[in-house]
Amino acid sequence: MHLSELKLRLFRNLGVQELSFPEEGVAIVGPNAQGKSNLLEAIYYLEIFRSFRGSKLQNLVAFGEDFFRIEGFIESKEGEQLAMNIAAAYETSGRRRKITINAREPKRVGDAIGHLGAVVFSPADVRIIEGGPSVRRRYMDVILSLNREGYLESLQTYKHVLAQRNSALRSGADMSVVQVWDDSLAKSASKIMMERAGWVAERQTDFSRYYEEVSAEDSASMTYVSKMNIEDWSQEGIYAQCLITLQESKDRDYLRKSTTRGPHLDELWMSLEGDKTLGELRELGSGGQRRTAALALRLIEGDTIRDSRGVQPILLLDDAFAELDDGRRERVVLLMDQGRFGQVIMTAPKESDVYIHGDRIEQWGIKDGRVQA
Ligand code: ATP
Numbered sequence: 001m002h003l004s005e006l007k008l009r010l011f012r013n014l015g016v017q018e019l020s021f022p023e024e025g026v027a028i029v030g031p032n033a034q035g036k037s038n039l040l041e042a043i044y045y046l047e048i049f050r051s052f053r054g055s056k057l058q059n060l061v062a063f064g065e066d067f068f069r070i071e072g073f074i075e076s077k078e079g080e081q082l083a084m085n086i087a088a089a090y091e092t093s094g095r096r097r098k099i100t101i102n103a104r105e106p107k108r109v110g111d112a113i114g115h116l117g118a119v120v121f122s123p124a125d126v127r128i129i130e131g132g133p134s135v136r137r138r139y140m141d142v143i144l145s146l147n148r149e150g151y152l153e154s155l156q157t158y159k160h161v162l163a164q165r166n167s168a169l170r171s172g173a174d175m176s177v178v179q180v181w182d183d184s185l186a187k188s189a190s191k192i193m194m195e196r197a198g199w200v201a202e203r204q205t206d207f208s209r210y211y212e213e214v215s216a217e218d219s220a221s222m223t224y225v226s227k228m229n230i231e232d233w234s235q236e237g238i239y240a241q242c243l244i245t246l247q248e249s250k251d252r253d254y255l256r257k258s259t260t261r262g263p264h265l266d267e268l269w270m271s272l273e274g275d276k277t278l279g280e281l282r283e284l285g286s287g288g289q290r291r292t293a294a295l296a297l298r299l300i301e302g303d304t305i306r307d308s309r310g311v312q313p314i315l316l317l318d319d320a321f322a323e324l325d326d327g328r329r330e331r332v333v334l335l336m337d338q339g340r341f342g343q344v345i346m347t348a349p350k351e352s353d354v355y356i357h358g359d360r361i362e363q364w365g366i367k368d369g370r371v372q373a
């Protein structure tokens with residue numbers, strides 16, 4: 001599958017334009033602040049209907065305008081029939097988001113996400129490593145929402161119920177009132193924790209292998225860590241333990257006026273495992289080591305998409321190798337080019353030859369938001 005056409009209307013500084021992308025991909029080269037990241041943001045919007053840079057929807061609308069619209073055509077093979085059409089619009093004044101997949105409106109955003117099949121690599125990914133635990137939880141939540149049936153729904157339920165329970169705790173309500181929420185909290189928590197822990201267990205070997213292959217020196221690992229003491233990681237087992245834990249921590253919850261155990265406090269623990277160093281990556285890792293770990297996280301994200309949807313994900317590289325040394329950079333491109341990904345759409349501030357699938361990738365320019373193919 002590849003993105004064959006993209007129609008843009010008033011998304012950021014991209015104006016009104018229609019682009020036809022080569023099946024292999026393209027490198028978009030231009031100076032800073034021309035719209036390179038904006039273009040990848042527009043493409044990835046069709047996967048998650050949000051900004052991969054975390055911008056608010058209204059900031060995606062061109063200055064002084066009231067709406068944007070993005071439409072993408074995804075083909076399975078050159079010349080073959082159209083596989084999919086994804087269109088999305090947002091209107092600021094009505095705060096309305098509109099999405100269609102093959103001209104039909106999905107009931108919920110949860111049904112619309114995850115149809116493009118793409119992974120974005122950007123220098124900002126290093127924040128997943130450097131940031132607090134919530135950033136890494138969000139990283140897992142996005143991947144699992146896109147690739148595991150029912151995950152997003154459980155996550156939304158959990159957040160909603162947790163907010164209700166915490167607000168009851170804050171208002172000093174009787175514990176019996178607070179505990180009304182415990183069963184549905186435990187149910188949704190068990191789904192979230194089972195999927196997260198299962199996914200981490202499934203991907204941790206590859207994560208370490210990718211890290212080692214890029215680094216060629218040391219190693220790193222990731223583990224799912226819960227403050228809950230769970231021995232049986234089946235969904236029923238987690239559910240039962242959640243109920244016990246909520247019961248056990250009720251005095252502390254009451255005192256702190258918030259729910260002190262649960263997947264909202266769990267961690268994707270990342271550590272360095274070199275000859276000389278051993279410990280938390282975020283504390284001990286050098287800039288390059290953190291970047292390497294971030295790349296490995298995106299590579300396992302790509303693997304997850306390929307395994308769960310049976311497609312080679314589109315690779316969106318937003319100046320992704322900017323701060324890597326030459327050796328690491330070459331080894332990453334090599335890793336990416338082993339049939340893991342399909343089409344490659346990349347950006348760079350300077351021209352540089354990139355060979356993907358054996359061919360030198362075509363280069364386009366961009367100036368003031370206008371792509372020059
Ligand atoms: P760099 O190489 O520095 O990463 P870039 O080409 O990736 O640059 P972008 O982030 O894509 O740059 O685009 C930045 C430009 O887009 C800025 O000049 C900014 O003013 C403009 N811009 C951002 N949001 C909007 C918007 N809502 N409407 C119009 N222009 C916008």
Ligand code: MG
Nearest residue numbers: 036037038318
């Ligand atoms: Mg940029």
